[in-house]
Amino acid sequence: xxxxxxxxxxxxxxxxxxxxxxxxxxxxxxxxxxxxxxxxxxxxxxxxxxxxxxxxxxxxxxxxxxxxxxxxxxxxxxxxxxxxxxxxxxxxxxxxxxxxxxxxxxxxxxxxxxxxxxxxxxxxxxxxxxxxxxxxxxxxxxxxxxxxxxxxxxxxxxxxxxxxxxxxxxxxxxxxxxxxxxxxxxxxxxxxxxxxxxxxxxxxxxxxxxxxxxxxxxxxxxxxxxxxxxxxxxxxxxxxxxxxxxxxxxxxxxxxxxxxxxxxxxxxxxxxxxxxxxxxxxxxxxxxxxxxxxxxxxxxxxxxxxxxxxxxxxxxxxxxxxxxxxxxxxxxxxxxxxxxxxxxxxxxxxxxxxxxxxxxxxxxxxx
Amino acid sequence: xxxxxxxxxxxxxxxxxxxxxxxxxxxxxxxxxxxxxxxxxxxxxxxxxxxxxxxxxxxxxxxxxxxxxxxxxxxxxxxxxxxxxxxxxxxxxxxxxxxxxxxxxxxxxxxxxxxxxxxxxxxxxxxxxxxxxxxxxxxxxxxxxxxxxxxxxxxxxxxxxxxxxxxxxxxxxxxxxxxxxxxxxxxxxxxxxxxxxxxxxxxxxxxxxxxxxxxxxxxxxxxxxxxxxxxxxxxxxxxxxxxxxxxxxxxxxxxxxxxxxxxxxxxxxxxxxxxxxxxxxxxxxxxxxxxxxxxxxxxxxxxxxxxxxxxxxxxxxxxxxxxxxxxxxxxxxx
Numbered sequence: 180x181x182x183x184x185x186x187x188x189x190x191x192x193x194x195x196x197x198x199x200x201x202x203x204x205x206x207x208x209x210x211x212x213x214x215x216x217x218x219x220x221x222x223x224x225x226x227x228x229x230x231x232x233x234x235x236x237x238x239x240x241x242x243x244x245x246x247x248x249x250x251x252x253x254x255x256x257x258x259x260x261x262x263x264x265x266x267x268x269x270x271x272x273x274x275x276x277x278x279x280x281x282x283x284x285x286x287x288x289x290x291x292x293x294x295x296x297x298x299x300x301x302x303x304x305x306x307x308x309x310x311x312x313x314x315x316x317x318x319x320x321x322x323x324x325x326x327x328x329x330x331x332x333x334x335x336x337x338x339x340x341x342x343x344x345x346x347x348x349x350x351x352x353x354x355x356x357x358x359x360x361x362x363x364x365x366x367x368x369x370x371x372x373x374x375x376x377x378x379x380x381x382x383x384x385x386x387x388x389x390x391x392x393x394x395x396x397x398x399x400x401x402x403x404x405x406x407x408x409x410x411x412x413x414x415x416x417x418x419x420x421x422x423x424x425x426x427x428x429x430x431x432x433x434x435x436x437x438x439x440x441x442x443x444x445x446x447x448x449x450x451x452x453x454x455x456x457x458x459x460x461x462x463x464x465x466x467x468x469x470x471x472x473x474x475x476x477x478x479x480x481x482x483x484x485x486x487x488x489x490x491x492x493x494x495x496x497x498x499x500x501x502x503x504x505x506x507x508x509x510x511x512x513x514x515x516x517x518x519x520x521x522x523x524x525x526x527x528x529x530x531x532x533x534x535x536x537x538x539x540x541x542x543x544x545x546x
Numbered sequence: 547x548x549x550x551x552x553x554x555x556x557x558x559x560x561x562x563x564x565x566x567x568x569x570x571x572x573x574x575x576x577x578x579x580x581x582x583x584x585x586x587x588x589x590x591x592x593x594x595x596x597x598x599x600x601x602x603x604x605x606x607x608x609x610x611x612x613x614x615x616x617x618x619x620x621x622x623x624x625x626x627x628x629x630x631x632x633x634x635x636x637x638x639x640x641x642x643x644x645x646x647x648x649x650x651x652x653x654x655x656x657x658x659x660x661x662x663x664x665x666x667x668x669x670x671x672x673x674x675x676x677x678x679x680x681x682x683x684x685x686x687x688x689x690x691x692x693x694x695x696x697x698x699x700x701x702x703x704x705x706x707x708x709x710x711x712x713x714x715x716x717x718x719x720x721x722x723x724x725x726x727x728x729x730x731x732x733x734x735x736x737x738x739x740x741x742x743x744x745x746x747x748x749x750x751x752x753x754x755x756x757x758x759x760x761x762x763x764x765x766x767x768x769x770x771x772x773x774x775x776x777x778x779x780x781x782x783x784x785x786x787x788x789x790x791x792x793x794x795x796x797x798x799x800x801x802x803x804x805x806x807x808x809x810x811x812x813x814x815x816x817x818x819x820x821x822x823x824x825x826x827x828x829x830x831x832x833x834x835x836x837x838x839x840x841x842x843x844x845x846x847x848x849x850x851x852x853x854x855x856x857x858x859x860x861x862x863x864x865x866x867x868x869x870x871x872x873x874x875x876x877x878x879x880x
Binding site: 229230231251252253256257258260261262264266267268269277278281282325329 | 768770771773774775776777778779780784788789792793795
């Protein structure tokens with residue numbers, strides 16, 4: 180089967196294990212993003228796939244071939260590095276052609292491949308320039324050119340946009356997405372930037388401490404995070420977390436916190452859960468400024484409103500913990516001051532077990 | 547618009563005003579620059595204070611002695627002193643270029659420098675590349691220590707080792723030759739053997755230590771260049787040729803320029819320790835010539851002329867090498 184399969188992949192440095200037996204199946208032509216905080220093992224996993232790190236245990240299959248002991252050059256993968264890895268003494272054309280020359284391809288084939296890649300990436304005017312004479316974005320395009328010119332089965336990206344400024348990053352993100360659509364090559368992309376992960380991925384793999392926390396499409400992970408770690412990691416601003424207790428309400432289970440109440444979804448795991456401590460996860464986007472007449476509104480103490488143009492971030496606090504609301508009702512922001520009322524839709528409240536941090540079964544949030 | 551010259555002159559500022567404005571602007575710019583420099587000095591005085599010992603060293607040992615260079619153009623007498631000695635123009639230089647011993651020393655200097663450059667310059671680079679390829683760290687450290695060691699041995703001891711090694715009676719070289727039925731050779735009295743022995747000794751003593759500069763340059767090469775090449779399928783040999791050597795090329799060029807600048811600065815103490823009148827023909831260099839004329843013969847003015855010539859040639863060489871390097875490789879000392 181084509182694509183990339185990781186089965187029980189372990190990486191250990193002596194007695195210290197940094198990747199603890201992960202399983203992942205990347206389909207052919209799929210764009211999978213490994214995301215997680217620094218030290219979570221995402222880059223190590225990518226480097227094991229590239230062959231730059233030895234696999235301590237488990238099985239790695241690329242395009243149906245077991246490649247644990249196969250040299251990087253024979254795995255048919257190409258990698259784009261964070262710091263571009265361009266040869267400073269070679270011009271753009273020679274940098275792109277490097278891999279082909281190593282493989283002793285004919286001069287004509289190399290020239291036409293370089294020309295084609297130059298056109299795809301808009302590098303034709305810069306082919307004679309050296310990396311030092313290019314901007315960050317151009318260098319990153321050259322790095323991608325080096326990868327795509329070899330027409331590999333799998334592209335590996337190791338935080339390729341980290342060295343770029345915010346504007347260029349947005350631009351390059353779109354270029355990578357377009358390139359993937361055009362070439363349709365299986366891609367595995369590592370980043371710690373959840374926005375990159377959300378915008379680029381067909382599926383996101385969230386990693387933490389050498390484990391996979393959750394695998395899913397960006398919206399699956401955004402709406403239905405498996406645990407509080409994923410909930411807090413994806414989304415900007417992150418999901419608000421409230422410690423609460425389940426109590427019985429007139430219309431089913433209710434979460435009580437600081438003398439306030441929110442109606443919860445009718446899910447089996449909460450039917451007999453009265454008295455159970457839970458953590459409520461509420462996305463900043465799923466809270467709105469309440470009408471005066473709304474009896475179910477939650478009162479928050481607003482201390483700052485950041486107007487971002489088309490939207491605003493309301494920084495508030497609830498029982499001393501920060502609570503952020505993202506809203507597009509910019510015009511009403513001036514009326515917010517001190518204690519204000521907000522509406523939270525019950526079907527958009529995620530309930531996690533307070534002890535394990537895992538989501539309670541049976542909840543499926545849909546926007 | 548009118549073409550009347552009066553109209554033009556009356557419409558714009560007068561020439562004197564323009565000149566005044568330009569001068570005033572220049573004065574203000576200078577004052578502001580001085581202010582900035584003053585502020586900078588006040589803010590960073592500790593850093594500048596740390597420069598003082600180096601500046602003092604430069605002034606005392608390199609600039610102040612330049613005052614004495616004038617004796618190359620004087621009939622110098624230690625009793626009259628530098629200032630009171632009469633000027634004689636280029637007389638010493640004429641004598642110098644008509645002196646067979648000097649011309650022989652100059653030729654020997656150039657030949658030995660050329661050999662040193664040809665055989666001695668690549669060895670540290672080669673050693674650094676080899677060290678970089680050694681994977682076993684223990685072996686690598688041991689090998690490095692062994693090749694660095696001769697640098698820390700005094701030249702007198704090195705010369706003693708060389709003299710002993712090439713001794714016709716008990717030297718290891720002649721002992722080995724004896725095993726093959728070759729008669730003992732007194733190498734250090736043979737002019738044709740002096741240069742190879744001198745160059746070889748220099749390489750043995752300094753190549754290891756000089757390789758540190760190149761090892762440091764290699765350490766500065768980004769590891770991702772190698773990783774990227776590994777993924778591309780490059781072998782270690784290809785990585786050495788296509789990544790390591792081009793990456794350390796600027797360092798190689800800088801070292802070459804410095805080496806060319808010192809081309810006439812042959813390690814003369816080693817020559818003095820190894821040569822003897824029998825080998826002057828190939829061993830005598832400009833510096834030993836200056837030493838013999840100036841310090842042993844008391845001809846300070848004549849020796850100063852030879853030394854000045856040496857310095858001027860070195861200056862021209864380093865300038866030329868730097869210019870060529872700047873033009874063709876974008877790397878230069880300044």
